[in-house]
Amino acid sequence: MQIDVTGERAPAPPDWVPVERRFWGMDRATLVPAGLVAVLVAVAMWALPGINRSIEVEDPVRAGDVIRLEGVEFDPAAGWNIDQGLRASEPPVSGSFTKIAQVSSGAFSVTIVSDGFDGTPRQLLAQLQDNNDRLKQTVVIDTGRASTLTNLRGDRGAIARFTSAGTGGLIAAYVFDGTGVEIVVMGPDQGDDDQVESQIATMIRSVRPVTEGATS
Numbered sequence: 001m002q003i004d005v006t007g008e009r010a011p012a013p014p015d016w017v018p019v020e021r022r023f024w025g026m027d028r029a030t031l032v033p034a035g036l037v038a039v040l041v042a043v044a045m046w047a048l049p050g051i052n053r054s055i056e057v058e059d060p061v062r063a064g065d066v067i068r069l070e071g072v073e074f075d076p077a078a079g080w081n082i083d084q085g086l087r088a089s090e091p092p093v094s095g096s097f098t099k100i101a102q103v104s105s106g107a108f109s110v111t112i113v114s115d116g117f118d119g120t121p122r123q124l125l126a127q128l129q130d131n132n133d134r135l136k137q138t139v140v141i142d143t144g145r146a147s148t149l150t151n152l153r154g155d156r157g158a159i160a161r162f163t164s165a166g167t168g169g170l171i172a173a174y175v176f177d178g179t180g181v182e183i184v185v186m187g188p189d190q191g192d193d194d195q196v197e198s199q200i201a202t203m204i205r206s207v208r209p210v211t212e213g214a215t216s
Helices: 039-054 121-134 194-206
Strands: 072-074 081-084 100-105 108-116 147-150 156-164 167-176 179-186
Touching: 072 108, 100 194, 108 194, 121 156, 121 167, 121 179, 147 194, 179 194
Parallel strands: none
Antiparallel strands: 081 100, 100 108, 108 179, 147 156, 156 167, 167 179
């Protein structure tokens, strides 16, 4: 499956790979078995899906919902389930939003994590790989072939591919004034659901910083 988050169409590159050999747009032959990306992404990849399987909570997204994290927010696709996170219109009593949110639809999930980071989106992807190396994990994020993406308000980010045992997907990054945002997209390695792909691409591109005085 290939998700276009750039909003642009381009001719097939010289190294184009036939669809039967692609997974999330990447040549299957180049994939390296993966474990954990970094501590926060490990939570996104393993802890949350495990919790969601054991405790099913139905909290479907309504049209117009905005999910807010610490310093950032995004527009979840209507009909997806909110597995983790809070609507901007329903702030916690403490007033502090969490650093992680996840929505899912069937076998697909989009997990977003925010935390402090000074650098560029590509440097954030590289830092995740460095963290993984220090933890002696086996993930290889394809930072060398990371693509540039642009959110709906014009901020530039970066996106790359990863795999792990039995699963895989994409990891995207934005940096907004000292806040790093990691977006982990997971789903089956086979399938061709244009609607889901479009919803995922739109959610990734909707990620943005919370503006002062923003309400929903």
